[in-house]
Amino acid sequence: MSTRRKLNIIIPIVVLTFIGAYAKHRLIDNKQLPEGRLQDKAMKEISGISASGINPAIYYVHNDSGDTCRFFAINADGKLKSTIYYQADRSANGVYDCEDIAVGPGPFKGKSYIYLADIGDNSATRRYVTINRVEESNSWSKDSIAHAVQAPLYVKYPKGARDAEALMVDPIEKLLYIVTKRYDSVEVYTTPLNFKAKDTVTLKFQTRLFFSGIKPFKWITAADISKKGDQILVKSYEKVYYWQRKNGEHVWQTLQRKPEEPPYKPEKQGEAIGFTFDGKGYYTTSEGVYSPIYYYPTPPH
Numbered sequence: 001m002s003t004r005r006k007l008n009i010i011i012p013i014v015v016l017t018f019i020g021a022y023a024k025h026r027l028i029d030n031k032q033l034p035e036g037r038l039q040d041k042a043m044k045e046i047s048g049i050s051a052s053g054i055n056p057a058i059y060y061v062h063n064d065s066g067d068t069c070r071f072f073a074i075n076a077d078g079k080l081k082s083t084i085y086y087q088a089d090r091s092a093n094g095v096y097d098c099e100d101i102a103v104g105p106g107p108f109k110g111k112s113y114i115y116l117a118d119i120g121d122n123s124a125t126r127r128y129v130t131i132n133r134v135e136e137s138n139s140w141s142k143d144s145i146a147h148a149v150q151a152p153l154y155v156k157y158p159k160g161a162r163d164a165e166a167l168m169v170d171p172i173e174k175l176l177y178i179v180t181k182r183y184d185s186v187e188v189y190t191t192p193l194n195f196k197a198k199d200t201v202t203l204k205f206q207t208r209l210f211f212s213g214i215k216p217f218k219w220i221t222a223a224d225i226s227k228k229g230d231q232i233l234v235k236s237y238e239k240v241y242y243w244q245r246k247n248g249e250h251v252w253q254t255l256q257r258k259p260e261e262p263p264y265k266p267e268k269q270g271e272a273i274g275f276t277f278d279g280k281g282y283y284t285t286s287e288g289v290y291s292p293i294y295y296y297p298t299p300p301h
Contacts, residue, residue, distance in 0.1 A: 188205075
């Protein structure tokens, strides 16, 4: 075979290989590059993220245990827009270990509410845990400092204390969902959204879930339900699990089906996951000063 003919064969192969590698870098590898980064030192131990229910450009995040009663409004790039404080409920000893955040409906139609899950309990010794509900405000996208009034819900487990880091709001059936963190299998509990401030409730056990893997990497650290209620995410330290909810299906029934496992770049202490406002993608972030924010598209359906 002549040299010219060899070159006519080799050059197109090299070009196609280069194009393929470039396309992989742009379309696949870049999905695991940070979309943004938390841009304020105050956000040093982020444990939850949730999209605003009234402003598509805003997301809410909060620190883990040891912080004051506050959470943050940021944009998708991680720029701090507002710090929102709420008064500690002394009858419940204020915030003990806030582990997740969710946004959804509440007691008044047409309004959006934030639910802060003070549900961490490493030693499983708390008599009850607390979920604080705060009505969302449009001003939080531009006020650097804001104050809110919370309505606490005191929550008990039916068979003793549990440690949990994952809270979800089901906008269809108007339920709060808690997924526990530890042990070989985790438990799923619910309670109605329509509660009065300082109510005490006992959660309803719904199901038990098993996720393969090695402890503690398989422990569940976050969860979210899309604004339409049709998609569900559950996150461990090393994986993301995704479900498409069927019409008429309870969330806890959906979770019993085999999930998809979309791509996920493991983070150093990844404890936050949340859908975008339109449900077409989701963000993850982790503990640590200036932590990266990663974006992933939701699986096609």
